[in-house]
Amino acid sequence: MSWRKERGRAERGYHHGNLKEALLQAALGLIAEKGAAGFTFADAARMAGVSPAAPYRHFRDRDELLSSIAQRGFEQFEALLTQAWDDGRPDTVSAFERVGKAYLAFARNEPAFYSAMFESGLPVDSNPTLMAASERAFGIIRAAAERLAALAPPGTPRPPAMMMALHIWSMSHGVASLFGRGDAARRKLPMSPEDLLEAEVLIYLRGLGFPTDRRPAAKDAANAKPSGPPPVPPAGPWGTPK
């Protein structure tokens, strides 16, 4: 795929030519298939057609390979979130929700990265590079929260952006961890993880006083509603009312 080397071993000489990358790709596939815990250094070597000792020329040990993958994962994650956020276009709230969806999409489409990043038991905080990458990714959520906080309706206390960001992160991560993995679908759900998260975020934002009615430019349904039962309750975030 990447180079001219594909065949098991006969086709290539003594040197692989692209082993580091081949190992990363192999590991990615293995982790996606058998989980971060089940992945094996030896397997990756076998898959790349080299001896079990060869990987040690490129990674100090199995953990370093895992870290490299987590590193790349955070970078791709950051890129994806950046794209989803799109600097808050077309409007802050819907861009914010897109970020949540992107989080889930990443967990589903890149289970290997997600595993390495969040479920491998790697000591994230012991590796400065990794830590930095992780914080850059979180920074996107934080920046989005910052923009959203600035839009808080007047008259209400302004929520701390950092707190909002942490809340959104925990919601996204919770849904992704519990329900979001494509292949090994962990638990049965009455709705898609995406819908579940979207409703959760909408309710949360409404709790902060943000207008969250989905239809174009509707009023602030929850917050500014005059007292008295509304004649027709607006559609809640969970669809049509009972």
Added chain:
Amino acid sequence: MSWRKERGRAERGYHHGNLKEALLQAALGLIAEKGAAGFTFADAARMAGVSPAAPYRHFRDRDELLSSIAQRGFEQFEALLTQAWDDGRPDTVSAFERVGKAYLAFARNEPAFYSAMFESGLPVDSNPTLMAASERAFGIIRAAAERLAALAPPGTPRPPAMMMALHIWSMSHGVASLFGRGDAARRKLPMSPEDLLEAEVLIYLRGLGFPTDRRPAAKDAANAKPSGPPPVPPAGPWGTPK
């Protein structure tokens, strides 16, 4: 402690007398110390003072031991949540929040159980017994959500209890996974995980239209309050307004 057998090996005869339990305890300690992935069948045997083959008389393999621990974990988890919920006393909202706190407390105080239950990569859905235990635990959250949903302010669409339960679960799990582990504190936080989760749940409930003012022991009678905008509490869930 449990039996008369404690000393390494000289003190006991050929038969251990309580090996199954000893293995479970040893595994619990090892998992707490080195994570579910790092735990070793052989280590547990060593710690119990038996040969590496002995555990196989009590568990089909390493995974079955892990499952047993997860099983017990879910049972203790259910008991803890049940106690925290306390059938909704003294009022539904505060009991609901206690459940969230209990979730975090469990993750922090029982890292080994939590690991086995949620981070070991066990195929929960492939083991009916385990699945059932897991669902009983979730059932507590669901029951609480049911009661809460019944109190939804009139005039607003009633939120599906199942959805609320899933939301609360994902928030709790998200916070616990990302920030909640005692020993290996993963990331720096500007506030405690407990406070973070409490604020998150309060904002969420407010988004559903529930009164969430903290101080004046809001009894459930509050739901008889004439409808109107959510009371825009004088103090937000995140403390004193700016």
Added chain:
DNA sequence: AACTCATGTGAAAGGCTTTTACATGAGTTG
């Protein structure tokens, strides 16, 4: 053409998992 050094190999040490045949002794039975 000679040299060098990154990159790969083979072998070996040490662990873990799991199976199998065999040992032990606790509880039961006559």
Added chain:
DNA sequence: CAACTCATGTAAAAGCCTTTCACATGAGTT
């Protein structure tokens, strides 16, 4: 009490994984 049985442990061995070390190869440089 003696004999028996069966659950529970042991030792040994096969197979796999990780990691290290001395050595081989050959790509790039001089």
